[in-house]
Amino acid sequence: xxxxxxxxxxxxxxxxxxxxxxxxxxxxxxxxxxxxxxxxxxxxxxxxxxxxxxxxxxxxxxxxxxxxxxxxxxxxxxxxxxxxxxxxxxxxxxxxxxxxxxxxxxxxxxxxxxxxxxxxxxxxxxxxxxxxxxxxxxxxxxxxxxxxxxxxxxxxxxxxxxxxxxxxxxxxxxxxxxxxxxxxxxxxxxxxxxxxxxxxxxxxxxxxxxxxxxxxxxxxxxxxxxxxxxxxxxxxxxxxxxxxxxxxxxxxxxxxxxxxxxxx
Numbered sequence: 001x002x003x004x005x006x007x008x009x010x011x012x013x014x015x016x017x018x019x020x021x022x023x024x025x026x027x028x029x030x031x032x033x034x035x036x037x038x039x040x041x042x043x044x045x046x047x048x049x050x051x052x053x054x055x056x057x058x059x060x061x062x063x064x065x066x067x068x069x070x071x072x073x074x075x076x077x078x079x080x081x082x083x084x085x086x087x088x089x090x091x092x093x094x095x096x097x098x099x100x101x102x103x104x105x106x107x108x109x110x111x112x113x114x115x116x117x118x119x120x121x122x123x124x125x126x127x128x129x130x131x132x133x134x135x136x137x138x139x140x141x142x143x144x145x146x147x148x149x150x151x152x153x154x155x156x157x158x159x160x161x162x163x164x165x166x167x168x169x170x171x172x173x174x175x176x177x178x179x180x181x182x183x184x185x186x187x188x189x190x191x192x193x194x195x196x197x198x199x200x201x202x203x204x205x206x207x208x209x210x211x212x213x214x215x216x217x218x219x220x221x222x223x224x225x226x227x228x229x230x231x232x233x234x235x236x237x238x239x240x241x242x243x244x245x246x247x248x249x250x251x252x253x254x255x256x257x258x259x260x261x262x263x264x
Contacts (some may be wrong), residue, residue: 058116137170
């Protein structure tokens with residue numbers, strides 16, 4: 001779950017950057033529509049009516065983006081599942097469902113209203129007399145609009161820096177992990193997980209005989225240099241066992257030190 005939360009955070013930052021960009025474009029578009037808004041107000045439209053119209057436009061724009069995103073995601077998931085091997089765990093469960101559609105609908109509406117509200121509120125404050133004048137065209141509220149646009153640009157740059165710094169740290173951590181000597185060689189090694197069960201496997205001798213047969217046949221495959229068996233792969237967690245150190249003060253069982261163990 002932790003890597004998925006990190007991925008969701010990154011996606012949210014990208015969404016915020018895109019929304020700030022769209023809000024800036026909406027504000028620029030609204031500035032050029034100041035004369036149109038002034039005419040609507042002069043004809044009797046209330047400020048709330050103007051805000052509602054602009055919010056409806058931004059919501060439709062956001063929904064269109066959400067629909068396009070769902071369309072790309074549907075075909076993208078289909079393409080990815082075709083690239084995965086057939087034995088991939090729970091492959092048949094990978095796909096889009098009603099929760100994804102509902103989540104996308106909610107996010108689209110939310111972003112449409114949140115980032116369309118500021119441009120709508122600013123353009124609704126247009127001075128009717130100034131906007132109707134030829135000389136005042138494009139100047140009404142320009143300082144106010146410029147400040148908001150600058151603030152949106154600052155927010156975009158700040159979020160981009162956060163993403164860039166995070167990507168740089170992740171890449172640096174990955175390179176450092178790649179250079180760590182794990183104590184074993186993982187190149188040109190093929191692993192497979194086996195879980196024998198059934199009436200034939202009751203005691204240890206049955207299991208031992210089974211794995212002996214598997215290893216004998218694996219070693220006979222052309223190109224195989226060696227083969228072995230282990231209960232859990234390195235760095236993969238696995239079962240634990242508690243122990244105490246001889247010569248140290250005797251501890252109760254509940255205070256013994258736990259550690260991972262491997263059966264090879």
